[in-house]
Amino acid sequence: MSFDLLSAREGRRPFWIAGPLALIAVITLVDVLTPPQVRLSPFLVVAPAITASFSGARLTAAVAALALGAEVAVDMTEGPPALNQSVATLALAAVSALVVFFAYLRDQYARHYRHVRSLALTAQKAVLRPLPEHAGPLHIASVYLAAEAEAVIGGDLYAVARRPHSTRLMIGDVRGKGLDAVGEAALVLGAFHATAHREPDLPTLAAALDGALAATPGPLDRAAGEDFVTALLLDVPDDAGPVSCLSCGHPAPLVVRGGLPVEPALPDPAPPLGLGLATLYARTGSFALGPDDIVLLCTDGVLEARDRAGTFYPLPDRIRTWPGGDPQSLVSYLRGDLLHYTGGGNLGDDAALLAFRRRDPPAPAPAPREGPA
Structure with missing residues (x-):
């Protein structure tokens, strides 16, 4: 007991x-x-x-x-x-x-x-800080499900950083799960918070994260490809411009548009962080984002969750059954559905979901008209 x-x-x-x-x-x-x-x-x-x-x-x-x-x-x-x-x-x-x-x-x-x-x-909570509900014009929601029952976090990670005219987001997955991966997650999160606001573009940000991870000894041998971190980096401008996206071995985002999941056309992902190869192969793509679109990011723990019959969790199909709402209602719905699908939370790996929607900033109020002198 x-x-x-x-x-x-x-x-x-x-x-x-x-x-x-x-x-x-x-x-x-x-x-x-x-x-x-x-x-x-x-x-x-x-x-x-x-x-x-x-x-x-x-x-x-x-x-x-x-x-x-x-x-x-x-x-x-x-x-x-x-x-x-x-x-x-x-x-x-x-x-x-x-x-x-x-x-x-x-x-x-x-x-x-x-x-x-x-x-x-x-x-653990100090390592994975709670995400703000709002960052600039973004409304953000997230949920984390640790595979180990006694853990709050494990090898999955996410973070948000504000820049003068945009918001940068990251979601990632450390190889492995549970408390053994917390140190690697803390290293990547620390590097992101230290560099995300100052690097000019996503490839240089990916290079900074890759260098920080590759230069730090880990529990496994990174040179042999045994220790790495997949990551998805996004730069969301405050205006109506397209969202920049770069993947380092991480699943692509889904855009929920009109209740239907759409996978944007993006370049092939670069190798994961920690192998010293992200700088050579990193390519940035972009996709348009409407005012009512919701972007959903997830880790492998969601896509590779299985039911009792061994069938993988069909994330796009489950999104279609979502009744609609804001990002918080989307991640809450998927969390409950994922736990039910896996038979009460028997996850084989840590799972994280992050959703956001960009709202157009309110128009400035007109200046008061001066009366006659």
């Missing part, structure tokens, strides 16, 4: 405790009403054992004391206790003490676990 599940059950223990208490009452009543040679009181040890499964050491000790008191009361109603009755009472006390002791140890481990997990989650 996970400690998170234990904490959830502790929140409902006023209802759960009714079971052990009823068990003590029933066993005690039946033992009193049956002939003396029929002994049911040894079963009272079940009550503290059940209590320990959903509560802490204090409540377990209280139930154990109540069970022991019931055992003594039954013995007293049947006259002076015989030797076997005294042995049964001592056995109940010993087993109850062990149950309480192990419940205490579990409480200590649970506190330590929650403290360590809290620190880990804080560190």
Whole structure:
């Protein structure tokens, strides 16, 4: 049983405790009403054992004391206790003490676990900063699904940076998953935040990210092609101009136009970052973006998610079933649909979705007309 599940059950223990208490009452009543040679009181040890499964050491000790008191009361109603009755009472006390002791140890481990997990989650959230809902004229929404149950982030990443007249976005995927990939994700995100606002175009930005990653030793051998990061870079101007896009081994964006997914015609992707090849093969493409179009970016964890039959998640087909709305409603819909498709979130890899829509800036208000002098 996970400690998170234990904490959830502790929140409902006023209802759960009714079971052990009823068990003590029933066993005690039946033992009193049956002939003396029929002994049911040894079963009272079940009550503290059940209590320990959903509560802490204090409540377990209280139930154990109540069970022991019931055992003594039954013995007293049947006259002076015989030797076997005294042995049964001592056995109940010993087993109850062990149950309480192990419940205490579990409480200590649970506190330590929650403290360590809290620190880990804080560190992970510091690596992958929450995206702003608005950046210039862009309305942005994102969702992250980590493959490892105890993680908030893993090897997928996304980031946004503002420039004087445009917004740059990045979504990427580190080779591997879980906490082992967090360090690589932190390196790429740090390089993006440091350079995205000053590099003149996307190829030079890709070169800066590639150089930062290639120059830093990783857990695997980058020279052998075992350690790399796929990335998709976009530059969205604030006006109605086309969106610039560059892919380094990453899936292309989808433009949701009128409820239908459209894949824009873009150059072939360059090699992933970290191999020292992005500068040689990087090519920038562009596509038009209307005021009601939504651009959807995703990682391989979405496209490679499978159902119980092993069929890949059909993202374009699922977009067609979306009832419509803003970027937030799109990623929320796809998140729920993806979890349902995979049978409750049994993802084979980390999955990230990022959607944005560009709204035309409001027209400036006309200057007030001066009245006659």
